[in-house]
Amino acid sequence: MALSKILPASQEQYVGARNFIINGGFQCWQRSTDNESTSTSWGYRTVDRFQTNKGRHRKTSDTVDGRTVDVLQIDPSSGVYHGGRGMFTMLEDYNVYDKPTVLSVYIKADAATTAEIGQLYDYGASSTVQDGTTVNITTSWQRFEVQYSAQTFSQAAGHYIINALVDGRTYYVAMAQLETGTQATPFEHRSYGEELTRCQRYYHLYDNGASNANIHSGLYSGTVYVADYQFKVSMRAEPTISVTDSGGTFSSSAASVDSSRFSFSGQNGVIRGVNFDAEL
């Protein structure tokens, strides 16, 4: 396992879809751009495709490697945790691990400190494949790199991008990338639209808050309305549905990976604020 500061951004001759981490640029924040959680469990709370633990996680930006990019700022909280403190992501396409891979990520903090990066977890076997590596973090951006040998997984694998954060420190994380090979290449910048579409396979939120932008329905019987909603992209699995609009009683639902049917009463035939969650 090796850590190194790696290739300069000027060597951007590497092209193509290299980064297997979805939203590795932290561009998509459908749930919230600022969340302070007191939960002791991992959960999807802020930046898309990443689970976080207790503490405050929010969106900011900074110039990293000569380019202004989105950054995840983490202020970890003290107290009880479930499995650590930091962030991790899970990869549905576990066959990428058939060959050696390398994880890279930029990190800095408000003062010199430490953290772990790169723990690899096999959810099929419920076991750690590779432990995290402790790195020394400074107030300047550094790119860290962790190499993995070829692995065989039976289902989704999880990467702890950063973990074991120190209370009282503020951490900044940017541009996480997992790619095939033994050395990290420059970060692959993708457009917001590309990244959002990838994220919506796992989660999307219907909520633009406008009274004329509801999911419209028809009267089924009595005060019961029914609505069909086509997802923006096909989802990974039938999604869990939760409703943030509290204007009535959401009475039942049925879904596929492409669409959902709601029935509800007491909402005058309109509904808005619906979460569709098919995360790993």
Added chain:
Amino acid sequence: MQITSTQYYNDLEGNQSTIKATIDGTEMFVPIDPANRHYAEILRQVEAGELTIADPS
């Protein structure tokens, strides 16, 4: 994942289509799909004897 208040729900045609549950403090409708992580966790807790699912009301 903290799961409480689980109950089967029928769709308008009377088919058992979802489980209404409170998950980490939020009311959710979980499809009966083994690929759904919430349903998989409900199944795990039921099999472990930690959770029961009420019949439809």
